[in-house]
Amino acid sequence: MSHDNSSPSFFQHHFHDVEQQYETSKFGMWAFILTEVLTFAGLFVAYIVYRSWYPDMFVGVHKLLDVNKGLLNTVVLITSSLTMALAIWAIQKNLKKLSIFMLTATFVFALAFLGVKYQEYHHKYEVGQLPGKYYSYMGPEVVEVIKDQEKIDYYTSSNNVYFDAETNRLYKTMNNPHIFFSIYFVMTGLHGLHVAIGMGLIAWLIYSTARGNIHQKYYTPMEMIGIFWHLVDLIWIYLFPLFYLIG
Amino acid sequence: MIENEKQNYLTHPKGIMSWLLTLDHKRIGLMYLVSGILFFFMGGLLALGMRLELAAPGNDFISNEQYNNIYTLHGAIMIFLFIIPAIPGALGNILLPLMVGAKDVAFPRLNLASFYIYSFGALFALYTIINGGVDTGWTFYTPYSTQSSSNVVPMTLGIFIIGFSSILTGLNFIATVHKMRIPGLTWYKLPLFVWALYGTSLVQITATPVLAITMVLLMLERFLGIGIFDPALGGDPVLYQHFFWFYSHPAVYIMILPAFGIISEIIPVHSRKKIWGYKFIAYSTLSIAFIGFLVWGHHMFTSGQSVFSQIVFSFITYFVGIPTGVKIFSWILTMYKGQVSFTPPMIYALSFLFLFTIGGLTGIFLGAVALDIHLHDTYFVVAHFHYVMQGGTIVAFLGGLHHWWPKSFGTMYNQTIANICAFGVFLGFNGTFFPQFLLGLRGMPRRYATYSDQFVELHSYSTFWSGILGFSIFFAIVNLFWSFVKKNKVDPGSNPWGGMSLEWTHTSSPPHPHNFETDPVFEHGPYDYDKVIVEKTYKK
Ligand code: HEM
Ligand SMILES: [Cu+2]
Numbered sequence: 001m002s003h004d005n006s007s008p009s010f011f012q013h014h015f016h017d018v019e020q021q022y023e024t025s026k027f028g029m030w031a032f033i034l035t036e037v038l039t040f041a042g043l044f045v046a047y048i049v050y051r052s053w054y055p056d057m058f059v060g061v062h063k064l065l066d067v068n069k070g071l072l073n074t075v076v077l078i079t080s081s082l083t084m085a086l087a088i089w090a091i092q093k094n095l096k097k098l099s100i101f102m103l104t105a106t107f108v109f110a111l112a113f114l115g116v117k118y119q120e121y122h123h124k125y126e127v128g129q130l131p132g133k134y135y136s137y138m139g140p141e142v143v144e145v146i147k148d149q150e151k152i153d154y155y156t157s158s159n160n161v162y163f164d165a166e167t168n169r170l171y172k173t174m175n176n177p178h179i180f181f182s183i184y185f186v187m188t189g190l191h192g193l194h195v196a197i198g199m200g201l202i203a204w205l206i207y208s209t210a211r212g213n214i215h216q217k218y219y220t221p222m223e224m225i226g227i228f229w230h231l232v233d234l235i236w237i238y239l240f241p242l243f244y245l246i247g
Numbered sequence: 248m249i250e251n252e253k254q255n256y257l258t259h260p261k262g263i264m265s266w267l268l269t270l271d272h273k274r275i276g277l278m279y280l281v282s283g284i285l286f287f288f289m290g291g292l293l294a295l296g297m298r299l300e301l302a303a304p305g306n307d308f309i310s311n312e313q314y315n316n317i318y319t320l321h322g323a324i325m326i327f328l329f330i331i332p333a334i335p336g337a338l339g340n341i342l343l344p345l346m347v348g349a350k351d352v353a354f355p356r357l358n359l360a361s362f363y364i365y366s367f368g369a370l371f372a373l374y375t376i377i378n379g380g381v382d383t384g385w386t387f388y389t390p391y392s393t394q395s396s397s398n399v400v401p402m403t404l405g406i407f408i409i410g411f412s413s414i415l416t417g418l419n420f421i422a423t424v425h426k427m428r429i430p431g432l433t434w435y436k437l438p439l440f441v442w443a444l445y446g447t448s449l450v451q452i453t454a455t456p457v458l459a460i461t462m463v464l465l466m467l468e469r470f471l472g473i474g475i476f477d478p479a480l481g482g483d484p485v486l487y488q489h490f491f492w493f494y495s496h497p498a499v500y501i502m503i504l505p506a507f508g509i510i511s512e513i514i515p516v517h518s519r520k521k522i523w524g525y526k527f528i529a530y531s532t533l534s535i536a537f538i539g540f541l542v543w544g545h546h547m548f549t550s551g552q553s554v555f556s557q558i559v560f561s562f563i564t565y566f567v568g569i570p571t572g573v574k575i576f577s578w579i580l581t582m583y584k585g586q587v588s589f590t591p592p593m594i595y596a597l598s599f600l601f602l603f604t605i606g607g608l609t610g611i612f613l614g615a616v617a618l619d620i621h622l623h624d625t626y627f628v629v630a631h632f633h634y635v636m637q638g639g640t641i642v643a644f645l646g647g648l649h650h651w652w653p654k655s656f657g658t659m660y661n662q663t664i665a666n667i668c669a670f671g672v673f674l675g676f677n678g679t680f681f682p683q684f685l686l687g688l689r690g691m692p693r694r695y696a697t698y699s700d701q702f703v704e705l706h707s708y709s710t711f712w713s714g715i716l717g718f719s720i721f722f723a724i725v726n727l728f729w730s731f732v733k734k735n736k737v738d739p740g741s742n743p744w745g746g747m748s749l750e751w752t753h754t755s756s757p758p759h760p761h762n763f764e765t766d767p768v769f770e771h772g773p774y775d776y777d778k779v780i781v782e783k784t785y786k787k
Contacts, residue, residue, distance in 0.1 A: 012355075013350070014349065014350035014351035014355060015427075020426060020427075023426055024353045024354075024422050024425075024426040024427070027353075027421075027422050027425055027426055028353060028354060028418055028419070028421075028422040031418045031421050031422065031452055032418055032452075034452060034453065035414055035418070035452045035453070035455075035456050036456070038452075038453050038454075038456040038457060039456035039457070039459065039460055041457070042456065042457045042460040042461065042490065042493075043460060045490075046464070046475060046486070046490075049483075049486060050475075054481070131467075131471055131472075131473040131474070132468075132471055132472040132473035132474035132475075132477075132480055133471070133472035133474065133480065134471065134472070175481060176474070176480065176481030178474060178480065178481075179474055179475070179480070179481050179482065182467075182473035182474055182475055183475070185473075186463075186464070186467065186473065190463075
């Protein structure tokens, strides 16, 4: 059986049959997902520890993040998960072109995600909202704004976020805002790295599918990378509320 | 059959590239073995250097700063470059597919990648050594590790990289155990070494990522001053300890579980008796792996822990003793009324039982808060973990090497010399480390290059025996490799100890490149000495 010359080209001979090969790959992938979850779990623990130490600071400082950009990225990434799933569906139905199209869409969405992330990072870099000892942001610029008849708000140049007097006062007394950014950058940075790696893998999938190495009878790599991509998506779904939507 | 047997994985295919690019688990295992042993010798020389310095009080020939570097490198090399990667990497790789009847591990390419990742990480460690060492201790505690001007970054980077190799090997083994077994080889028919590797791998894939992230945070702390571990910036150095021990306590089970597995193979085979309490041993492996995740706080009793946490961690630590004790009693009961033969592997296994029991029991002492506050950071701890790691893991590893040597490489070493060395290891080990329990009880702190005069007797005693220990281990290993030089071949079909698992009954020695010439059929369990008679066969 196993040394059958008619066995398909993707078959690896240390397996008994194609099914065992597929099952093993899938199993290995899920074990890998477990590893990934634990990697991020370590950082989530750091997040929990520091948030419980500095609850007010977290609530106050999170306002410096741009919720709209975060939301945009959430939508982008969820959509990319959908296109990834559609790519797999298409290849199952032997719709090669559609599959390649969906993979390309996934790739573009991933790029868009990183683009938005880059903008956010760049802005934080400009205003000094950086981790640890590089943090130099001095709080919102005080600009008097007339809104709804005479109500005076504090306006920060950052992200069009309005601070009311109370938040501003809180901000001034806040401890260690740089810790928030340390954790923010480490977690979103590691996640961003995963997005970038995912893009590399998706690019490889596009190439292999176009070459015909991945097809209706053998699309295991696409399915596995799909699982990875959903994980990347899922992690962001946790990161988004934990950083952008607290308080 | 006969012509085919002439082909074996050591000689076929030929050429250096066929080794460097091999996907054969046995060759990869051999490469791990050789690199692991080299690091073992390197770590051992550092240890002997320390013992020499400690033979007498005062800084005789090593300064305090040098001493800090030496013990850090010794610990880091032994743990991160030898024990953790090399034992599953060597014996695990060579044996796991054979034991489950597979042609290879689940992902052969990934397996080779693991080896190269390990080698790449090891380069960083070597760079650290050449570049002047690192002086933080193998635990890299903050805040010192964020301030020390020694090579903290290259070393932690090396450990980070080697961590990936560990994770990938673990993943590969888990998939192999789940998916590559031959029909009929159900979970309860697996050799216990397979169970042990399975438990080890589970810990590897779940704990190692936390170590990886801890090392990343430490490096970021140094590069960017992110402040997470720095009190001046509102962070907490103790959080580092939590992260570190959340990995490193489970990591001690990465080190000991394979050893348990080896002992579970050696004892029944060399007693020709069915293993006592198969399921007890199998499940105690899993429960040790699980409980191991809940006890990290026992390393931090004196780090400003609340009394409540002390009680909880201490309490859970005691639970580790239960599955561990279950195993020890099962092994002893296996030997009871068996035909015990005092072969080299068996002598190592018996030494293991003796030494590991002392190591485990003293672990329970240390798990008692009141005692630990006195004993923490003394030589008592040093003696404890050497009894478990060297007396346990390394002695089992040596036993395993002697047990599977004829199988893996088709040559037999000189058994008399092997027995003498095994005795030397046992005596030398006790002579070196037992006095350290006493030193610790009398208050000798660890990690010092010098000491006050009252300790001189025990220290010089320890140094004397460490020489015997070093010689014995060195010659035990030379004796093994000497069998290559002497070309003392065993019959390809031989089964020198009368083992019953697939690697003994269905493969030649050394095995065929594809392991089994025909697809193996499962016939009897690995320990069915009560049902089937297996001859001991060996040339001459
Ligand atoms: C019955 C099982 C065990 C128990 C209850 C136990 C308990 C402990 C405790 C409480 C400590 C902390 C002592 C202190 O620093 O004050 C300790 C240290 C240590 N143990 Fe164990 N242990 C056990 C088995 C093992 C095994 C199997 C290994 C490794 C193979 C191991 C390796 C170590 C190491 C390396 C340290 C010292 C770490 C350091 O501070 O550098 N232990 N053990
Ligand atoms: Cu521990």
